[in-house]
Amino acid sequence: MTLDISIIPSANPKSDEQVAEILANPGFGTYFTDHMFTVEWTPEKGWHDARITAYGPLTLDPATAVLHYAQETFEGMKAYRHDDGSVWTFRPFENAERMKRSSHRLALPVLEPEDFVQAVEALVEVDQRWIAEAGSEKSLYIRPFMIATEAFLGVRPSQHVTFMVIASPAGAYFKGGIKPLTLWLTEEYTRAGRGGMGAAKTGGNYASSLVAQQEAIAQGCDQVVFLDVAEGKYVEELGGMNMYFVYADGHVVTPETGTILEGITRSAIIELTEKAGHKVEERKISIDEWREGVASGEITEVFACGTAAVVTPVGTLKWKGGEVQGSTETGPLTAQIRQSLVDLQYGRAADEFGWMHRVI
Known part of the structure; x- marks a missing residue:
């Protein structure tokens, strides 16, 4: 020091x-x-x-x-x-x-x-x-x-x-407590491109998300989903949270980094999920894979994470001309990962990863 x-x-x-x-x-x-x-x-x-x-x-x-x-x-x-x-x-x-x-x-x-x-x-x-x-x-x-x-x-x-x-x-980030979010897919606005500031935690990234967040609220949604700038087809992140998708066979996918924020909670969840016995893939996931996966049952849970919101389930995805309804309750893996994380943070579970740092 x-x-x-x-x-x-x-x-x-x-x-x-x-x-x-x-x-x-x-x-x-x-x-x-x-x-x-x-x-x-x-x-x-x-x-x-x-x-x-x-x-x-x-x-x-x-x-x-x-x-x-x-x-x-x-x-x-x-x-x-x-x-x-x-x-x-x-x-x-x-x-x-x-x-x-x-x-x-x-x-x-x-x-x-x-x-x-x-x-x-x-x-x-x-x-x-x-x-x-x-x-x-x-x-x-x-x-x-x-x-x-x-x-x-x-x-x-x-x-x-x-x-x-x-x-x-x-206290709680969302006033309504822990319940599945309804998300709005913006097809007009993007957040960051290759070589831009998407991986930096800087106010401009959040400022650029606000007009899309306004759009989401006007559509009765809680948060906005951004797609990649190059092709407009791959899921990146929400206005202030990273995303995870749980598949029927138990494996989990999260959008790869590069143009999105490298979340501290995001990387912790990867380790917690793998420790719980689930394979985690960091890769591109298209909006069609999301929509079709939820509709077919191939994707069984969707959740978002961040320091403020911790882990929050996602229910419905809406866009101009349609929507797909996911679970109306918190999924079992979402609940398990969230509980594992908060138990560790509040000292109710052993810190096997060495993540906690004592101040007082």
Whole structure:
């Protein structure tokens, strides 16, 4: 750990009563902890002035580069309270390595994984009272992000960059609880092509998905499905989740990476599924294979995954002029994988993979 972090406690933290009230029903991404972490970078000084201060608004010059050229990356991860009161994160070095890859793609400086994890842990330790007690599936959602903060309108990599970490107590991602999603297939919009930013966790990818998500909601659906840009026939991912398809013979298929986000939960599920005795293929899967497979019964379960949503079953797929109805309940393998994952994250099962990282 190389960051020299100063800590300036908030002068106006939430009371214990206020925190308890929030933790009773935190929602997702609505409330934020008392503090935030910040460190800055310039070519001359490298990463410097690491600090934890009171959570609050940022002051940015109107010419700040990120506002004009979207040079930014971010991560999403969680901290979990175990029965003994300890606090753990899930595969934090994987998040750190992915941010390195994203930063390279966005021409941002690299924050070394050890420093990334140190920053996350420092904030979690300071704001640990915001993590709900064990016994539920509540957690502390952690959002590290890096933005170009030079005030300059030229089109080049920023010469001043700021990395921050904020945190938000989290309940269920979907308000309706765990039930099969209805998905909308967009045939007009795509998310990323070969050589693009699809594998980088950057805001532009999510911004480009929002108009298609609007389309999905207008059609009465929960999420949108994107196809590949080259041929418009292969399933890539949802607006914010990776996908899995379970076949009648027990094998599982997930779309290959390259133009999609290399999900931390996605790769964990591959290992959990293989450990459960199911062969997992990472390959192209066409939208026709999905539709025909569900209709014929060859595909028995479909589910999506991500840090926020964990594992969520998929029921119906809709598109202009048609739909195919999958299961109206959570499938057995979907339920098994989800339970295996959350049991590991909350310390109810042995961590055979070495994924959990103790913070407190």
